[in-house]
Amino acid sequence: MKNLLKDFNEKDLKIFNHEFNNFLPKRIMDFHVHLWKKDFLNKDISEERQKANPFADPDIIDRFVFEDFETVANTLFPDKEYSGLFFGLPAKEVDLSKANKYVSDVCKDNGCHGLYIPEPGFDEIPDNFFGNGFVGFKPYPDLVDFETPSDFLKLDIDVSIFDFISKKVLEFSNEYGLILLIHIPRKGRLNDKRNIEELRKIGEKYKNIKVILAHAGRSYCYEDIRSGIQYIKNMENLYVDTAMINNFSVNKLLMEELGPERILYGSDLAVAALKGKNIDINNRHYFVTNTPKSWSLSSSEMNLDDFTFFIYEIIRAIKLASKELNLNKKQIEDIFYSNAHRIIKEISDKNSIFKK
Numbered sequence: 001m002k003n004l005l006k007d008f009n010e011k012d013l014k015i016f017n018h019e020f021n022n023f024l025p026k027r028i029m030d031f032h033v034h035l036w037k038k039d040f041l042n043k044d045i046s047e048e049r050q051k052a053n054p055f056a057d058p059d060i061i062d063r064f065v066f067e068d069f070e071t072v073a074n075t076l077f078p079d080k081e082y083s084g085l086f087f088g089l090p091a092k093e094v095d096l097s098k099a100n101k102y103v104s105d106v107c108k109d110n111g112c113h114g115l116y117i118p119e120p121g122f123d124e125i126p127d128n129f130f131g132n133g134f135v136g137f138k139p140y141p142d143l144v145d146f147e148t149p150s151d152f153l154k155l156d157i158d159v160s161i162f163d164f165i166s167k168k169v170l171e172f173s174n175e176y177g178l179i180l181l182i183h184i185p186r187k188g189r190l191n192d193k194r195n196i197e198e199l200r201k202i203g204e205k206y207k208n209i210k211v212i213l214a215h216a217g218r219s220y221c222y223e224d225i226r227s228g229i230q231y232i233k234n235m236e237n238l239y240v241d242t243a244m245i246n247n248f249s250v251n252k253l254l255m256e257e258l259g260p261e262r263i264l265y266g267s268d269l270a271v272a273a274l275k276g277k278n279i280d281i282n283n284r285h286y287f288v289t290n291t292p293k294s295w296s297l298s299s300s301e302m303n304l305d306d307f308t309f310f311i312y313e314i315i316r317a318i319k320l321a322s323k324e325l326n327l328n329k330k331q332i333e334d335i336f337y338s339n340a341h342r343i344i345k346e347i348s349d350k351n352s353i354f355k356k
């Protein structure tokens, strides 16, 4: 990321001290962190994609390496022990073997854990999977070969979950009780019955997999999740992460329907290190940023100096919901640390015998 945290100022520190320092537990585990270097790209990202995808933004795509993560953690969360679950940048233009290798190097050097990004046709378990620090997979619908519409902004990745999660990924994950962090496809998100059916199928057939919905099923708006949650909440081993959710009502619903024990705090760094907020207008999600971006609502005329970081808006929306529902200290610690720690530790301890 170019000029990482360049907009950080006194006002942000005040937010941390006044709103978050006492609310957050000492230890925090961020369940959704992308790491990459620019030379992992094996082809150029088209202009359309740069315009539509925050990660492909010229200010961001440069890199977000482990040291950048540490800078964010130390600057935005002083006095906290902020750790992460890491994975590469899942995009068609990325050499996945380089992306996965980097994550495993980071994990081995720093004693942390990561998720492996599999190709849609993934058929062979890489050597020393557990020894390389992996505790599961982060498959991604974008990696499937589908026809890209001429207007990329209208993109609806209309693929099945089984198009980008291979049988091998499912079987291996089930055998070893691994994490499967799913970014659900299709425009309708959890309002698309096919997604619900496919998730339930995974839940029924592969009971040992820890199925985690990234961005709570891409539910940035309340309407994205309001009815869909009813069909999946009884799935055992279903969890959600909070990456980029800035919406208090979504968090409140998650807490009510799943309980704090199935919610995992996640940020989606590096994008979360920009200043802005995800908003919901007429049941559609929009990014708003302090500086104009082709993928966000913004203004070059207005002075938007009072914005803070997406990552703080994520925490603020969790705090609001947890206050409304009177969650206690332990439940808050569950969301920000204990759930993630428990899941990762269980997998890592159980499979440590396979480490080389």
Ligand SMILES: [Zn+2]
Residues within 6 Å of the ligand: 032, 034, 243, 268
């Ligand atoms: Zn992400």
